[in-house]
Amino acid sequence: MEPAHHLMKTIGLDLRFGGVKALTDVSTVLGMSEILAIIGPNGAGKSCLLNCMNGFYRPQKGQVFFQDKEITDEKPHSIATMGIARTFQGIQLFAGLSVIDNLLTGRHLFMKTSPLQGFIYRYWTHREEMRERRKVEEIIDFLEIKHIRHALVGSLSYGLRKRIDLGRALAMEPKVLLMDEPMAGMNLEEKEDMARFIIDIREAMDIPVVIVEHDMQVVMDIADRIYVLNWGNVIAEGSPDEIKKNPDVIQAYLGEER
Amino acid sequence: MTVSEEVEKNWGDLPKIFEHGVETLPQLLIYQAKRFGGHTFHRKKDFGIWQCYSFNDVLENVETFAMGLSVLGVNRGETVGMIGENDPELFWGEYAAQAIGAKAVCLYPDFTSAQMEYLVNHAEAVVMVCEDQEQVDKVLEIEDKLPRVHHFIYWDDKGMWHYDHPKLMTFAQVQELGRQHIRENPGRFDQEVAAGRGSDPAVISYTSGTTGLPKGCVMTHDNLFDTSLRVAGAIALRPFMQALSYISPAWAAEQMFGITQGLLVPFIVNFPEEPETVQENLREIGTEAVTFTPRQWESMASLVESKMLDAGPVRRWFFQWGMKAGREVNLARLDGKKIPLGWRLLYPLADKTVLYPLRDNLGLQAAYYSQSGGSGMAPDVFRFFQAMGVKLRNVFGTTEMGLFTLHQGDTYDLETVGKWMPVHPRFGPPLEYIISDAGELLVKGGSGFAGYYRNPEASAQKIIDGYYTTGDAVYMTEKNEMVYLDRLEDMRKLSSGHSYPPQFIENRLRFSPFIKEVMTLGDAQKPFVSAMINIDIGTIGPWAEQRTIGYTTFTDLSQNPDVRELIKEEIKKVNYFLPEGSKVKRFFNLPKELDPDEDELTRSRKIRRSFLEEKYSDFIAAIYEDKTEFNAEVPVKYQDGRTGLLKTDIHIEDLKE
Numbered sequence: 001m002e003p004a005h006h007l008m009k010t011i012g013l014d015l016r017f018g019g020v021k022a023l024t025d026v027s028t029v030l031g032m033s034e035i036l037a038i039i040g041p042n043g044a045g046k047s048c049l050l051n052c053m054n055g056f057y058r059p060q061k062g063q064v065f066f067q068d069k070e071i072t073d074e075k076p077h078s079i080a081t082m083g084i085a086r087t088f089q090g091i092q093l094f095a096g097l098s099v100i101d102n103l104l105t106g107r108h109l110f111m112k113t114s115p116l117q118g119f120i121y122r123y124w125t126h127r128e129e130m131r132e133r134r135k136v137e138e139i140i141d142f143l144e145i146k147h148i149r150h151a152l153v154g155s156l157s158y159g160l161r162k163r164i165d166l167g168r169a170l171a172m173e174p175k176v177l178l179m180d181e182p183m184a185g186m187n188l189e190e191k192e193d194m195a196r197f198i199i200d201i202r203e204a205m206d207i208p209v210v211i212v213e214h215d216m217q218v219v220m221d222i223a224d225r226i227y228v229l230n231w232g233n234v235i236a237e238g239s240p241d242e243i244k245k246n247p248d249v250i251q252a253y254l255g256e257e258r
Numbered sequence: 259m260t261v262s263e264e265v266e267k268n269w270g271d272l273p274k275i276f277e278h279g280v281e282t283l284p285q286l287l288i289y290q291a292k293r294f295g296g297h298t299f300h301r302k303k304d305f306g307i308w309q310c311y312s313f314n315d316v317l318e319n320v321e322t323f324a325m326g327l328s329v330l331g332v333n334r335g336e337t338v339g340m341i342g343e344n345d346p347e348l349f350w351g352e353y354a355a356q357a358i359g360a361k362a363v364c365l366y367p368d369f370t371s372a373q374m375e376y377l378v379n380h381a382e383a384v385v386m387v388c389e390d391q392e393q394v395d396k397v398l399e400i401e402d403k404l405p406r407v408h409h410f411i412y413w414d415d416k417g418m419w420h421y422d423h424p425k426l427m428t429f430a431q432v433q434e435l436g437r438q439h440i441r442e443n444p445g446r447f448d449q450e451v452a453a454g455r456g457s458d459p460a461v462i463s464y465t466s467g468t469t470g471l472p473k474g475c476v477m478t479h480d481n482l483f484d485t486s487l488r489v490a491g492a493i494a495l496r497p498f499m500q501a502l503s504y505i506s507p508a509w510a511a512e513q514m515f516g517i518t519q520g521l522l523v524p525f526i527v528n529f530p531e532e533p534e535t536v537q538e539n540l541r542e543i544g545t546e547a548v549t550f551t552p553r554q555w556e557s558m559a560s561l562v563e564s565k566m567l568d569a570g571p572v573r574r575w576f577f578q579w580g581m582k583a584g585r586e587v588n589l590a591r592l593d594g595k596k597i598p599l600g601w602r603l604l605y606p607l608a609d610k611t612v613l614y615p616l617r618d619n620l621g622l623q624a625a626y627y628s629q630s631g632g633s634g635m636a637p638d639v640f641r642f643f644q645a646m647g648v649k650l651r652n653v654f655g656t657t658e659m660g661l662f663t664l665h666q667g668d669t670y671d672l673e674t675v676g677k678w679m680p681v682h683p684r685f686g687p688p689l690e691y692i693i694s695d696a697g698e699l700l701v702k703g704g705s706g707f708a709g710y711y712r713n714p715e716a717s718a719q720k721i722i723d724g725y726y727t728t729g730d731a732v733y734m735t736e737k738n739e740m741v742y743l744d745r746l747e748d749m750r751k752l753s754s755g756h757s758y759p760p761q762f763i764e765n766r767l768r769f770s771p772f773i774k775e776v777m778t779l780g781d782a783q784k785p786f787v788s789a790m791i792n793i794d795i796g797t798i799g800p801w802a803e804q805r806t807i808g809y810t811t812f813t814d815l816s817q818n819p820d821v822r823e824l825i826k827e828e829i830k831k832v833n834y835f836l837p838e839g840s841k842v843k844r845f846f847n848l849p850k851e852l853d854p855d856e857d858e859l860t861r862s863r864k865i866r867r868s869f870l871e872e873k874y875s876d877f878i879a880a881i882y883e884d885k886t887e888f889n890a891e892v893p894v895k896y897q898d899g900r901t902g903l904l905k906t907d908i909h910i911e912d913l914k915e
Contacts, residue, residue, distance in 0.1 A: 137305035142416070147534035149306065203419050 002237070003031025003225075007208055008053065008084075008176055013062035015048055015232075022048045023059065024232045030176065035202055036210045037219045039243075040229035041252060046212040047089070049229065050178050053210070054086050055079040067175075081109060085174030087165045089181045095154030099145060099164055102153050103136040106171025110135075139167045142204070143197060159190030166197065170205075177201065179211045183218055191215065195222050220244065228252065261688075265491040265680045272490055272522065273682055282454035282479040284320065284357035286521055291317040297498070299524065300346045303531040303539060311346060316353075319346075321447045323429065324354035326436030327385060328450070330409050330427075334359030337381045337462065339407070341365040341374065341397075342389025344503045344529050347413040347429055349517060351387045352461070352507065356479075358450045361459040363474070364507040371396045375403050381462050381474055381711065385409045387429070391417035398423065456480040462711050463510045463657050474711035475657045477510065482518040484685035484705035485660030489514075489653065490523065491680040492664045495627060501525035501547035504536055504554075510657040511631040515549045537561075540621030547627040552635035555650065558620060559642045580612020584645035592644055594669040613647050622648045629653045629664070638769060640672040652676055654742060658707045659726050662689060663740045673766075673835055674739035692725065697757050697837065698746050699732045700725035731759055733837045741835045753785050756839035763787070763832060763842065770828040771797045775852050777865050778842070779878055788881045789845040790874065791825055792852050798824070813906050816847040822911050829913060844881050846910045848874075849892060856895050877908065886910050 008030040015023040023045045030036050038046045051057040053064055055076040064072045071079055080086075093102050111132060113125045140149055143163050148156060153164055162182065169177055182198070183191045195218055201207050213219050219226065220240040228236040228243060230252040236243055243249055280286045290299075291313040300311040311319070332338060338355035340362060342348050352362040363381040365374055367389065374396060378386065384406050388394045394412050397404070412418065413429035440447065460482055462474040489495070503516035520527040525547055530539040537558070540548070550558075566577050586601035617623040622643075629651045630640075643650040654675035655661030663676040670676060681688050681704045689703040702725045709717035720727055731743040743749070743759035751757050760778045767776045767789070775792035793816050802809055802821065809815040825847060833841040852858040857869055871878065873892075880888040892904040 134305060137307075141305060144532075146306075146532050147538075200417060204416075 002029045003034060005032045006030060007032050007067060009065040010049070010053065011063045011065070013049070013052055013059045013064070015045070015052060015057060015059045021232050023052070026062070026229070026232070026234055028227055028234070030208055030210060031225075032208065033202060033206055034208050034224040035198060035222055036208065037223035037226045038210065038212045038229060039214075039216070039219055039226060043231075044229040045232040046229055047180055048232075050086070050180055050210070050212055054084050054178055080172065083173070083175030084178065085169040085172045085176070086178040087162075087169050087180060087182060089184060091158075091161050091165050093153045093161060093164055093168070095152070097153060099140070099149050099151055099153060099156075099167075100133070100136060102164055103139055103167050103171050104132060106168035107132045107135060109172060135173075136171060139170050142170070142200070143167050159186050159193070162186065162190070162194065163197070166194075170201070174207060177207050177209045179209060179213075181212055181214065183213055183215045191218060198222055261491065261680045261683075268494045269487065269491050269682065270494075273487065273684060275522070276483070276684055281456035282356060282451070282458065283460060283482065283518065283521060284324075284353055284451045285454060287313075287317055287320060287353055287357075288448070288451060290521060290524055294524070298526055300349065300527050300529070301543070302346050302529040303535075303542075308528070308543070316346075316350065319350045319433065320353045320357060322433040322436035322440065323350055324357040324436065324450070325439045325443075325447055326432035326434070327354060327360070328358050328446075329435045329439050330385065330432065332358060332360055332385055334453075336360045337363055337383045338385050338387060339363050339365065339378050339381060339383030340387045340507075341367055341369065341393045342387075342413075343367050343533060344506065344512075344516070345389060345413065346529060347387075348389070348507065349503075349520075349527070351429075352517060356454070356458075356460055357447065359454060359458065361462060361476075363462045363464070364513075365464075366506050366508045367393065369396075371400045375400045376471065377464055377474075378404055378407065381464075382406055385411060388412045390414035394418065394421070394426070398426075401425075454479070456483070459708065459711075461507075461510075461513050463513060464508070465657050473713060473716055475510070476708040476711050477513060477657070478705070478708050480685055480705040481660060481708060482513060483522070484681065485514050485655070486518045486522055487682040487685065488661055488679040488704070489519070489664060491682065492666045492677075493627065493651075495519070495523045496546075497523055497525075499523070499525050499546035499627065500543045500624070501527050502536070502540055502543065502545045503527050503529055504533075505549060505551060505631070509551075509631075511549055511653075514661065515547075537621065541619065542621070544624045545621055545628075546624045548622075548625060549629050549631055549653075552630050552632055552639070555630050555635060555643065556639050559639050562616070562620070562642075576612055577616075580608045580616070581642075581645050583608035584613050584647060585641065588644050588647055589641060592669055592672070609647065616646055617648060620646075620648075622646075625649070636765075636769065637672045644672065654740070656701075656726075656728055656730075658720065659701050659728075660704055662691075662701065671735065671737065671739050673741065674735060675742045677739055693732060693734070694727075695755075696746065697731040697733070697743065697749060697759075697840075699728045699730050701728060702726060731757070733835065733840075735835065743836075743840075750780065751782055752780050752787070752839070753782055754839065758787050758836070758840035763789070763836070763840070766832045766835070767791070767828065770831075772801070772824060772828055775859070775865060777867065777870055779871075779881065784882055786843040787840060789829065789842050790848055790870075790877065791845055792848050793821065793825065795851070812851060813849040813904065816849055817907065817909055819909075822847060822909060826911055826913065833913065841913070843913055844910055845913070846877060846881065846908050849890065849906045849908060850894060850904060853895075880908070881910055886912070 006029045010028045013023050013026040040046050052059050055074050063070055111128055113128050117125050140146055182194055198209055199222055202209055223240055226243045227234055228249050235248045236246045278289060280289050294313045296312045296314060298310040299313045299316050301308045338360050340348055340351050355362045365377055386397050386407050388397060397410055410426050411429055411432055415428060456479045458479060459476045460479045461477045463477055464472040464474050505512045507513055516527055528543045530536045566574055583601055583605050587597050587605045590597045625648055631653055640650055651665035652675050653661055654663045663678055665676040678689055686704045689701060691699060691701045694700055707726050729746050731746050731749050733741045733743055743762045748761055749757035750760050763778050764776050767773050772794055773791055774794035776789055778787055778789050780787040795812055798821055807820055809818060815821060829842050854861055859865055888908045890906055890908045893901060894904050895901050
């Protein structure tokens, strides 16, 4: 069941790399407050779809809408400014900076003072830094990373770095959060933590979340709705229960029954 | 009996507080708020900043919450249950409950629902004040089994956004109810507080209960003030010391330290951000007063040790050199001994380069009133901190009768749990103790034992001839310091009728670097205590080489006269802390190492007592037949599985004077 009110929408996306068709006529809808999962076998086009949504890739055909405004041709940085935040499969953090500083980089959209003002460091910059630090501290509180706020990101475990990555995305105060394989490479405990944070993000901040994820258990537990991609086509859409029973999905994942 | 001048000086003006009609903690809070008003009292790190709450702020929070509780229907004499990590709200909740004549029961935050169920029902709590989602989930899980509880209150709303439950309220909502009530009934809070009496129960503190169900010990306001003043008399406490509150108020020690002394002296009570950040917070606030459990001190010590193992050789050398200087100087000073001149001269350098940075990094640079509660901490851990220059003291007592002994003054023996503390005359006669024939400590005096909650039989059993029976076996040294031996039930009886503490003796002997394993002998068939020792060839080997003592095998080394003399000296050190009948009278060194492959030790390297008694029965017989030399044959198993017979002469040493 597609939601009545939507925040984001793709219509008939086609994406090709030379002769390879990565996406074919992909239409999706993201509701105002839902956790939407995109699943599919390797090479199904899940990450391509995310990349089209935040402007990294430009589809050859089709449109992307965000809050009823077409953003298909916008640059990634202006899409980010509109409030579409994203986390990455590989972690893209500043390993040599502390957790706080990494999160503060997520706040750069909200900082108005110039480098010169920063150099002089008087009233304006001071006030701004306190304001931004407060926001960052709220995220630190939310993600339960108080004990490592001064630690260098490079010295942290993989699971924690993933959490910092999420924190930086949240620091942008996004209207929607796109997450590419948030659970990859995590142990069970880290996965449970991350799943809880994703649910909390929706509950506490009312931000819809799109996750691309391989771990079926997690997806079935936390997603409200699922799109299944195979060979660049949407082969199924529905609630976790519906997806579990869908014969096309079973075939795509388990192969044809003989 | 009058108290000494020094105690009077330590107390200073503190006892005068009680001349102003202060009998309960909430009355004290109002009194202190009048004196200190805007001065910071509680601090909690939140959003990365230490948020301050003045005496006035705390009073206002307590007042509104107390009135809120009253609106919710909490009556005088009822119980308010609380569970959570140490937070200002936890303390305010307790003061608030006491303000309206209720008592508080605090539970350990890591309790499971099943553990909570018994205590909440036994304490007859009518309201549960919980920290966060985790605790709320636990109480809601057993909601049906808690018929008396009519409201669940929580103060941290993280994760609670979509909870919808008729009995659930936030701390702030309850305070809002209180505010409305105050508007309609100004002055009611003061009336309620004024109605409190010192003999009212303030807290029920559940004892861990190694056997059977936990017992709820009632602590009255008098009990809390009494025990706080005992410590204040034994050591000069300074007002507005930076204190860190970390151990749970579920433990009586924190009721005394953070809740009562914090308000009485008063301290600036700081609450750590998270359990994981305690180490960092200790340093940030420049902690002057801190109480930890032995376990926490031990883990701090091992943190330093393990970090130093990771450090490079140069730093490690400096660390070891600095700690040696610290031991030579600080430990000698503690023992009241003369400090060698060389070390005295080098100490300032060691302090500047090693010890000061170490204290600073641990956040103990300013620590002046630091204590370990209980009896279980190894003297080596004390020595570690003392060498570093931290005056770590042990405080010992019971939940039922308050605190008894404390390491006092500048010279004290780390093997003991300290000297007896004075009692302020206002709160009763001085502590009097006797040690029963079985070695048990019996105590009376002070504000006394208020009894177990809803369990008069158990309370009555604990009192014999007016004395409270602690169940602890202790011994007083010549310098009037108390040695904690063991729980009475773990003592073993000799044929003479005397009981001795096998665990205590074995643990202390194992602290010796020269002794690897030890088993004490002595039971209902034997008249005195003796020991079989497994020497540590890893340390005695080099020791012998340094003294050009030649040896061939382990067997040879173990029977060497110098080695036997060395071990004898080690045993004498332990004997000093033992009553006459418990002293180790005879011992021998085993001619071979105890080996798990031969079933002499378990795989976790604990000695297998009955097996050893069987295997070495000839040896044991020889000890009690008063032989000094004895020809032994021990079956041994070699690594390749073959067995053989070890024949050797065993020397049995005497320690009888």
